Amino acid sequence: MSRSAPAAGSAHGAEPPGGSSPGLVVVARELVPLCGDAPRWPGGRETRFVAADEPLPGGYLARRVEAIIPLLSRPIGAAELDALPGLRIVSNYAVGYDNVDVAAAAERGIVVCNTPDVLTSATADLTWALILAAARRLREGLDLARSGDWAGWRPDELLGMGLEEKTLGILGAGRIGSAVARRAPGFGMRVVYWNLAPNEILEREIGARRADTLGEVLSVCDVLSVHLPLTADTDGLLGEAELVRLRPGAVLVNTARGEIVDTEALAAALRQGRLGAAGLDVYPDEPAIPAELRELPNAFVLPHLGSATREARRGMWELAAVNVRRVLEGRPPLTPVG
Ligand code: GLV
Ligand code: GLV
DSSP: OOBOSTTTTSTTOOOOTTSOOOOEEEEEGGGHHHHOSOOOOGGGOEEEEEOTTSOOOOHHHHHHEEEEEOOTTSOBOHHHHHTOTTOOEEEOSSSOOTTBOHHHHHHTTOEEEOOOSTTHHHHHHHHHHHHHHHHTTHHHHHHHHHHTOOOOOOTTTTOOOOOTTOEEEEEOOSHHHHHHHHTGGGGTOEEEEEOSSOOHHHHHHHOOEEOSSHHHHHHHOSEEEEOOOOOTTTTTOBOHHHHTTSOTTEEEEEOSOGGGBOHHHHHHHHHTTSEEEEEEOOOTTTTOOOHHHHHOTTEEEOSSOTTOSHHHHHHHHHHHHHHHHHHHTTOOOSSBOO
16 A cells, blocks of 8 residues: 655654655545555655545645545535645545535636536446336345245236336436436336426437426336435425325436435335335435335345446546646546536
8 A cells, every 4th residue: 555655754844954845635545446556646746545434634734635536425514624734626526516515616716526427327227227126125025034934926926117108207317317317218118307408319319307396206217216416505405395296106216326315204104105216325314224225125225336347447547647647737627527
């Protein structure tokens, strides 16, 4: 592992004698399996690996930090930005960037980047895994198969919801929402979407229909899939009042951010059987997965695996690193946000 800073051992001392030390790129230590232990940066800048549960460099080291590649679990707010006075870019290793205070970064002239596109198909595929798992009761099937108590094929065993001729509701028709929608005709599903702007490509390609209101999508869909970013507007967007508007037996899937769906209202709807099933990959307070959701037989829960393919995670590293290199070379980054 590269612990390349000259004074790595001597925590918060004064600046070492000799003057101009090279700049530092702080990289989440969890990325070493993807980037190796010595990623290269322009101008001989060095890497400082920092694990998610470790603090960012302080003392004189803090002044050398020019770039940071954090995981989505590390909040980067005004205090973190102010503690790194030489910072030029936050290159988030995620497509979502709700962990970064983008406005505070902009005020300080710091670029924020994310990793779109490279994880779109991985996340869309996992969304379909959850749609199928929830609609076809795979959790209960797996539990039964593993229990050793299966009594043999029965005509009425664990009947789920067929997808053909049903309606898929998509909240947020950006890259991932669109990729999920594009897979729907393969299952014979119609698509209704809710998005600030019309997505004409999606309408032309698969005949998707744009709903005027959230309430309209809720009332017409059989499967609802969430693909919105977490913002002040989407935090708690789907609460009890919204969930009751879903058709009885509908399936809800969330691979976006846990905060968008009210966990208690969701658990209640699943418990009462108003919602048929849920497929969930994200939670408001990760790594905690609410106990009720873990226990309910009609909740199919995964530990935030949306982009978890070798290809996507590698592509995310490459994109995050290219953005850092470009900014350090004075060129525009490929995927800035905001
Ligand atoms: C994962 O949730 C991401 O935003 O990339
Ligand atoms: C993310 O890239 C999205 O647009 O959904």
